[in-house]
Amino acid sequence: MPKILIIYQSKTGNTKAMAEAVEKGVRKEGVEVVIKKIEDTHVDDLLAPDGIIIGSPTYFAATTAEIKRLIDDSIKHFKKLEGKVGAAFASSGGLGGGCETAILDILRAFLVHGMIVPGFLSGGHYGPVSVGAPNQERKEVCTAFGAKIALLVKRLSAK
Amino acid sequence: MPKILIIYQSKTGNTKAMAEAVEKGVRKEGVEVVIKKIEDTHVDDLLAPDGIIIGSPTYFAATTAEIKRLIDDSIKHFKKLEGKVGAAFASSGGLGGGCETAILDILRAFLVHGMIVPGFLSGGHYGPVSVGAPNQERKEVCTAFGAKIALLVKRLSAK
Amino acid sequence: MPKILIIYQSKTGNTKAMAEAVEKGVRKEGVEVVIKKIEDTHVDDLLAPDGIIIGSPTYFAATTAEIKRLIDDSIKHFKKLEGKVGAAFASSGGLGGGCETAILDILRAFLVHGMIVPGFLSGGHYGPVSVGAPNQERKEVCTAFGAKIALLVKRLSAK
Amino acid sequence: MPKILIIYQSKTGNTKAMAEAVEKGVRKEGVEVVIKKIEDTHVDDLLAPDGIIIGSPTYFAATTAEIKRLIDDSIKHFKKLEGKVGAAFASSGGLGGGCETAILDILRAFLVHGMIVPGFLSGGHYGPVSVGAPNQERKEVCTAFGAKIALLVKRLSAK
Numbered sequence: 001m002p003k004i005l006i007i008y009q010s011k012t013g014n015t016k017a018m019a020e021a022v023e024k025g026v027r028k029e030g031v032e033v034v035i036k037k038i039e040d041t042h043v044d045d046l047l048a049p050d051g052i053i054i055g056s057p058t059y060f061a062a063t064t065a066e067i068k069r070l071i072d073d074s075i076k077h078f079k080k081l082e083g084k085v086g087a088a089f090a091s092s093g094g095l096g097g098g099c100e101t102a103i104l105d106i107l108r109a110f111l112v113h114g115m116i117v118p119g120f121l122s123g124g125h126y127g128p129v130s131v132g133a134p135n136q137e138r139k140e141v142c143t144a145f146g147a148k149i150a151l152l153v154k155r156l157s158a159k
Numbered sequence: 160m161p162k163i164l165i166i167y168q169s170k171t172g173n174t175k176a177m178a179e180a181v182e183k184g185v186r187k188e189g190v191e192v193v194i195k196k197i198e199d200t201h202v203d204d205l206l207a208p209d210g211i212i213i214g215s216p217t218y219f220a221a222t223t224a225e226i227k228r229l230i231d232d233s234i235k236h237f238k239k240l241e242g243k244v245g246a247a248f249a250s251s252g253g254l255g256g257g258c259e260t261a262i263l264d265i266l267r268a269f270l271v272h273g274m275i276v277p278g279f280l281s282g283g284h285y286g287p288v289s290v291g292a293p294n295q296e297r298k299e300v301c302t303a304f305g306a307k308i309a310l311l312v313k314r315l316s317a318k
Numbered sequence: 319m320p321k322i323l324i325i326y327q328s329k330t331g332n333t334k335a336m337a338e339a340v341e342k343g344v345r346k347e348g349v350e351v352v353i354k355k356i357e358d359t360h361v362d363d364l365l366a367p368d369g370i371i372i373g374s375p376t377y378f379a380a381t382t383a384e385i386k387r388l389i390d391d392s393i394k395h396f397k398k399l400e401g402k403v404g405a406a407f408a409s410s411g412g413l414g415g416g417c418e419t420a421i422l423d424i425l426r427a428f429l430v431h432g433m434i435v436p437g438f439l440s441g442g443h444y445g446p447v448s449v450g451a452p453n454q455e456r457k458e459v460c461t462a463f464g465a466k467i468a469l470l471v472k473r474l475s476a477k
Numbered sequence: 478m479p480k481i482l483i484i485y486q487s488k489t490g491n492t493k494a495m496a497e498a499v500e501k502g503v504r505k506e507g508v509e510v511v512i513k514k515i516e517d518t519h520v521d522d523l524l525a526p527d528g529i530i531i532g533s534p535t536y537f538a539a540t541t542a543e544i545k546r547l548i549d550d551s552i553k554h555f556k557k558l559e560g561k562v563g564a565a566f567a568s569s570g571g572l573g574g575g576c577e578t579a580i581l582d583i584l585r586a587f588l589v590h591g592m593i594v595p596g597f598l599s600g601g602h603y604g605p606v607s608v609g610a611p612n613q614e615r616k617e618v619c620t621a622f623g624a625k626i627a628l629l630v631k632r633l634s635a636k
Contacts, residue, residue, distance in 0.1 A: 425588075429595075431596060435593070437593070437594065439555075443588060443589045444589075
């Protein structure tokens with residue numbers, strides 16, 4: 001049975017709320033899902049899942065040092081993540097803006113790992129974004145995003 | 160039967176040589192392939208294939224105006240390219256450098272279209288790159304890249 | 319006396335309105351300014367000014383084919399634009415989003431030309447952005463941006 | 478008298494060798510320069526200098542978690558770095574590639590700080606790059622880069 005790991009970093013709770021909405025979408029499609037805070041995530045956690053979704057706050061129009069730490073550590077498993085599905089979402093706070101480049105930072109790392117990255121027609125060009133706390137519409141976008149990734153993971157896992 | 164369209168732009172013949180090596184890899188996997196120069200490509204050509212591969216020269220560390228023209232025109236088919244596989248490769252000439260950002264320019268457009276973009280473990284982080292004419296090693300990288308995309312297209316097309 | 323050239327592309331009038339607000343800011347600082355539509359701009363127009371500002375619509379989260387055409391043509395003057403100040407702003411329409419990556423596309427080209435690119439603390443991380451028609455606040459951001467660039471051009475032109 | 482701070486991260490010594498060549502170029506122009514390893518750098522060190530140059534290894538085609546840590550911490554001094562000159566250089570190792578996007582990661586943060594970022598006509602589109610240890614030619618590129626930044630800092634510091 002395919003599995004998805006959602007990793008998020010959240011100080012204000014905004015990215016956490018998005019992560020939980022994404023999780024709901026994944027479950028809807030009957031895919032097993034684990035959700036972890038970045039501080040509870042070990043690089044070895046990246047090995048088992050068929051899909052990895054990272055939710056990041058936006059600092060300086062980029063992903064955070066904490067998430068880049070996990071990405072840098074993942075060199076330990078270079079070539080072992082190939083073919084997994086990767087996706088990302090981001091929230092931004094005070095300064096506004098920069099969510100899209102934050103998401104692209106994460107997607108670039110997934111591509112370097114030889115992972116498979118889907119695009120999205122709504123909610124944010126490269127994945128869901130939210131300025132401040134996600135409202136109901138943003139949560140629905142996150143849930144639809146989670147469902148879409150789950151579907152792709154299922155298609156790619158089918159024999 | 161799944162189909163792949165390869166579109167390339169080439170003044171010196173370098174990107175053309177890469178495109179032909181990519182085509183060879185696609186054929187190897189038994190996937191139907193059409194190869195077109197950018198000047199012979201119509202935006203409606205994007206509709207039929209299951210996978211679209213674009214090969215670009217690198218001008219100012221970016222893709223070219225001609226390829227951006229095709230991308231801009233593709234708004235006509237927004238939402239109709241969702242779920243197709245997209246990939247790109249690039250050559251650079253005199254100035255050197257910039258191939259990776261040129262490829263990323265194209266991949267970003269594919270993601271906005273809701274397409275599925277795979278990463279690669281060798282030959283270039285986001286797709287094959289060549290400074291000047293591709294040598295034998297670069298051609299082999301291009302062929303392996305074509306084969307890999309063909310395999311992904313087949314997996315995604317299978318019922 | 320230092321000169322600034324503002325080039326913009328506008329179908330709906332939104333980028334034009336931003337360009338005119340930028341122009342106002344440049345004039346305020348007593349710097350000579352010429353404002354041109356992209357379709358009236360020749361690559362040789364890039365030679366005389368001390369600062370070049372480009373305003374772009376956002377197509378596929380990127381600058382447009384028309385502006386990339388001007389950038390590609392500017393290879394004719396490679397090495398001759400070194401040390402000029404470069405800045406950019408962008409508007410986005412229907413799809414929303416992508417203004418920041420559109421601006422970065424232009425700034426990357428300016429950097430390849432050896433130009434000098436200032437950042438901004440408000441209105442958009444890399445230059446002013448507007449979703450749809452700029453309101454009064456957005457116009458003021460554009461005017462402040464124009465004034466800031468004019469000041470930098472004056473400082474760099476002083477003996 | 479204007480000051481430049483060079484910050485670098487180096488495990489293999491390659492980025493350190495580049496940093497020392499950059500330092501030589503800055504000194505040549507008679508600008509005061511301090512050179513610091515990232516692990517010895519405190520975010521408050523960013524306040525005094527007129528120019529900040531960061532040298533980064535390339536991990537996953539991006540700057541490192543350690544340098545992103547410094548960037549994230551620099552929010553403490555948001556608005557206080559405005560108008561300083563910022564530049565970056567990068568080395569890459571085993572995987573090759575990605576230096577340009579690593580440099581762009583740093584330049585984006587400088588732009589968000591309202592800093593002034595110059596481009597370069599040789600040695601790398603956005604700053605010097607080196608695959609592996611810098612050879613004599615690469616060191617000269619780094620020295621020319623340091624001199625160029627020093628000159629810009631002097632011009633901007635002059636009354």
